[in-house]
Amino acid sequence: MSHPKVSAAIHTPPTFWYVLNATSKLYVQRFEERARELGLTLPQCKALVYLSRCQGISQVELAGSAEIDPMSMVRILDRMELDGWVERRAHPNDRRARRLYLKPSSKPLLEAIDRIASATHDEAFAGFAQQEVNLLMAGLEKVRHNIASLEPLTEPVDAAPRKKTARTRTPE
Amino acid sequence: MSHPKVSAAIHTPPTFWYVLNATSKLYVQRFEERARELGLTLPQCKALVYLSRCQGISQVELAGSAEIDPMSMVRILDRMELDGWVERRAHPNDRRARRLYLKPSSKPLLEAIDRIASATHDEAFAGFAQQEVNLLMAGLEKVRHNIASLEPLTEPVDAAPRKKTARTRTPE
DNA sequence: GGCACATAATAACAGTTGATATTATATGCA
DNA sequence: TGCATATAATATCAACTGTTATTATGTGCC
Numbered sequence: 001m002s003h004p005k006v007s008a009a010i011h012t013p014p015t016f017w018y019v020l021n022a023t024s025k026l027y028v029q030r031f032e033e034r035a036r037e038l039g040l041t042l043p044q045c046k047a048l049v050y051l052s053r054c055q056g057i058s059q060v061e062l063a064g065s066a067e068i069d070p071m072s073m074v075r076i077l078d079r080m081e082l083d084g085w086v087e088r089r090a091h092p093n094d095r096r097a098r099r100l101y102l103k104p105s106s107k108p109l110l111e112a113i114d115r116i117a118s119a120t121h122d123e124a125f126a127g128f129a130q131q132e133v134n135l136l137m138a139g140l141e142k143v144r145h146n147i148a149s150l151e152p153l154t155e156p157v158d159a160a161p162r163k164k165t166a167r168t169r170t171p172e
Numbered sequence: 173m174s175h176p177k178v179s180a181a182i183h184t185p186p187t188f189w190y191v192l193n194a195t196s197k198l199y200v201q202r203f204e205e206r207a208r209e210l211g212l213t214l215p216q217c218k219a220l221v222y223l224s225r226c227q228g229i230s231q232v233e234l235a236g237s238a239e240i241d242p243m244s245m246v247r248i249l250d251r252m253e254l255d256g257w258v259e260r261r262a263h264p265n266d267r268r269a270r271r272l273y274l275k276p277s278s279k280p281l282l283e284a285i286d287r288i289a290s291a292t293h294d295e296a297f298a299g300f301a302q303q304e305v306n307l308l309m310a311g312l313e314k315v316r317h318n319i320a321s322l323e324p325l326t327e328p329v330d331a332a333p334r335k336k337t338a339r340t341r342t343p344e
Numbered sequence: 345g346g347c348a349c350a351t352a353a354t355a356a357c358a359g360t361t362g363a364t365a366t367t368a369t370a371t372g373c374a
Numbered sequence: 375t376g377c378a379t380a381t382a383a384t385a386t387c388a389a390c391t392g393t394t395a396t397t398a399t400g401t402g403c404c
Binding site: 016017019020021023027028030031033034067117120121123124125126127132135137139143144146148152153 | 197297312316320
């Protein structure tokens with residue numbers, strides 16, 4: 001991510017989505033900058049943390065609670081199993097499913113993740129009163145709730161099925 | 173993005189980065205859900221909007237002001253030039269550079285983007301007083317500023333150069 | 345029991361993104 | 375002038391993500 005330092009270009013008053021995105025991206029970047037020392041990406045960290053809270057669950061369950069796409073979860077687990085942090089055991093009653101467990105070796109990792117998360121949080125909220133933090137989170141939650149409870153855009157279901165990747169569109 | 177509806181898994185109190193990310197992602201998703209009807213992705217919209225504010229700039233400049241990676245910008249412009257929204261003209265004094273211009277056909281597009289942005293904004297802030305919105309943005313800006321002004325993590329510059337992609341890491 | 349259908353995990357593939365290398369040109373300085 | 379270095383744009387390649395298809399099971403109903 002090597003942007004040439006922002007030039008003397010016009011800077012219009014930042015819109016909400018701009019600030020929201022920029023902040024989110026920065027925050028993740030900072031987190032991953034630290035997590036890189038552990039050889040972990042954010043999704044991996046998420047998987048580890050969520051798994052630590054309810055070991056023995058299946059992959060779909062973990063994917064569901066960590067809000068990660070099941071297919072991505074497979075790949076994350078492949079990597080982490082290889083790295084020796086996680087174990088996939090057979091499920092006693094369901095031969096399709098696998099029960100997930102953390103290997104003891106992952107303990108220090110989880111602690112490190114915790115430290116990293118705190119450190120990032122502290123950096124982000126330097127100079128904030130606790131109440132401000134709560135307010136900010138509450139606001140974001142409200143926005144999130146607003147969007148989450150919207151209908152999926154009724155989609156005109158028009159004759160021409162559109163490609164999912166944004167593509168050439170001839171203006172009629 | 174087809175998660176199986178979040179299972180009965182334990183749900184710990186949401187942390188800040190969780191809420192921040194989730195909100196940001198949802199917001200973008202909602203925006204792109206609408207923008208898809210125009211055949212545009214969010215980066216494309218960004219490029220168009222920023223370009224509209226200072227036509228005649230070069231690609232690096234646009235990349236800089238829109239905070240998009242220059243290489244990504246190339247690809248975005250390739251597509252949009254093809255689609256006939258944007259023009260690359262030779263730069264009079266610098267034969268390496270190209271000056272960017274919007275083609276007239278992009279005008280309705282820009283208007284549509286504007287409408288979409290407003291619509292999304294309105295959905296997100298349903299039930300907010302203007303003051304709340306301002307407060308929320310101010311909070312985010314503060315966080316953003318906090319992180320943005322951090323040193324790049326002094327990187328221990330340790331002997332072993334680490335791969336940038338999170339990879340197997342044998343615990344010593 | 346056996347058939348229709350759902351589900352867990354994974355494979356295969358396509359599209360996108362990010363990092364580095366390449367090419368042409370500019371710029372500063374000896 | 376001529377060489378070292380910087381820069382704009384782009385090509386190339388590897389990693390990652392998302393989508394759909396595949397395989398092995400499980401579940402309910404007749």
